[in-house]
Amino acid sequence: MILLFNILLGIAALALVPAVARLARGPTLADRVVALDVIAATAVSMLSLLAVVHHLPVFMDLAVVLALVSFVGTVAFARYLEERRRL
Amino acid sequence: MNRPTDWIAAALAVVGALFAVLAAVGILRMPDLFTRMHAASKAGSLGACCTVLAAAVHFHQADITVRAVLTVLFVVLTAPIAAHVIGRGGYLAGAKLSPETVVDEFGSRPSGSVACPETADTKPEGGPPPDPCGAADGDRQPNEPGGGQCPYP
Numbered sequence: 610m611i612l613l614f615n616i617l618l619g620i621a622a623l624a625l626v627p628a629v630a631r632l633a634r635g636p637t638l639a640d641r642v643v644a645l646d647v648i649a650a651t652a653v654s655m656l657s658l659l660a661v662v663h664h665l666p667v668f669m670d671l672a673v674v675l676a677l678v679s680f681v682g683t684v685a686f687a688r689y690l691e692e693r694r695r696l
Numbered sequence: 697m698n699r700p701t702d703w704i705a706a707a708l709a710v711v712g713a714l715f716a717v718l719a720a721v722g723i724l725r726m727p728d729l730f731t732r733m734h735a736a737s738k739a740g741s742l743g744a745c746c747t748v749l750a751a752a753v754h755f756h757q758a759d760i761t762v763r764a765v766l767t768v769l770f771v772v773l774t775a776p777i778a779a780h781v782i783g784r785g786g787y788l789a790g791a792k793l794s795p796e797t798v799v800d801e802f803g804s805r806p807s808g809s810v811a812c813p814e815t816a817d818t819k820p821e822g823g824p825p826p827d828p829c830g831a832a833d834g835d836r837q838p839n840e841p842g843g844g845q846c847p848y849p
Contacts, residue, residue, distance in 0.1 A: 610754075613706055617713040621747075624717040627724035631732070639729050639786035643736045646778060647723050650740035651716045653767070657751035658709065666755055669763045672748060676767055680774040683782060690785035 611662055618658045624651050637696040642686045649679030705754040712746030715739045728794035729786045737779035741771050 625648060632644035653672045660668035690696075722735025745768045752764030787802055 610702055610706065614709060617709050617747075620713045621716050624713075624720040627720040631723050637729065637786070637789075637791060639782060639789065639791055640732060642782055643729065643733050644723055646782070647719050647736045647740045650736075650744045650771075651720065653744040653771070654712055654716050654747040657748045657764075658713070661705075661709070661751050661754050666757070666760050669748075669751060669755075669760055669767075673763055673767045673770070676744070676770050676774075680770075680778055683778040687778070687781035687785040690782075690789045694789055696786070696789045696791060 614658050614661045618655060618662060621651055621655045621658060638686070639690055639696065642683060642690070645686075646679065646683050649675060649682075653679075701753050701756065705750045708746045708750035708753060712743045712748075712750060715743030715746060719743060727796065729791040730783055731794065733779050733783055733786075737775050741775035744771050 628644050628647045628651065632641050632648065635641040635644055653675050656668045656672040656675065660666055660672075716739075719735055719739035722739060723732045726732040726735055748764045748767045748771075752761045755761075793800060
């Protein structure tokens, strides 16, 4: 069971690679914001998998906080984009 | 794997990790901002929800379950809002649409700007895709409610 969750943790870490590639390459700021959103969602997944692997339920609190903070950051970036009116 | 709920947790975790990978691949492979946002908002939030629920099922404690359900509720409530706000901001900032785009209903683009497949076929000399998609800011400003001048220089 723990081995399965370890493997899934590796798979979720592999999912970070294309997202970081889009974050580095993304032609516009909006693409980078979307990539950051995906990275935050993947980090929430990895935190809950880590909580299972290490038997540390504290990581679930971190997942809640990360979901909150990523939403606020995304909305702030989007407001900035909308008011700047250029990419 | 001695309890029956372990199988549920394992299945949820597998689905969540695979959807996380799917979101990341989609964000790398999709052609323009809006399709990337589509992959990110739906697959990404579903992956996060599934893995958080898997942890809740695995721990089988009341406080962890409350936190997990809170996280899922929050993600489900805010992912559409975040996607909408990014899409609106990107569109207003002038994000290019993919040449395969069929309809553009927001309407602040010039009329007839949609790069439909027929016009793309009849005018292959690079006219339709760059013209509607890459319309300069000056072309689009008069159609917006603010008039010609941008209040944020």
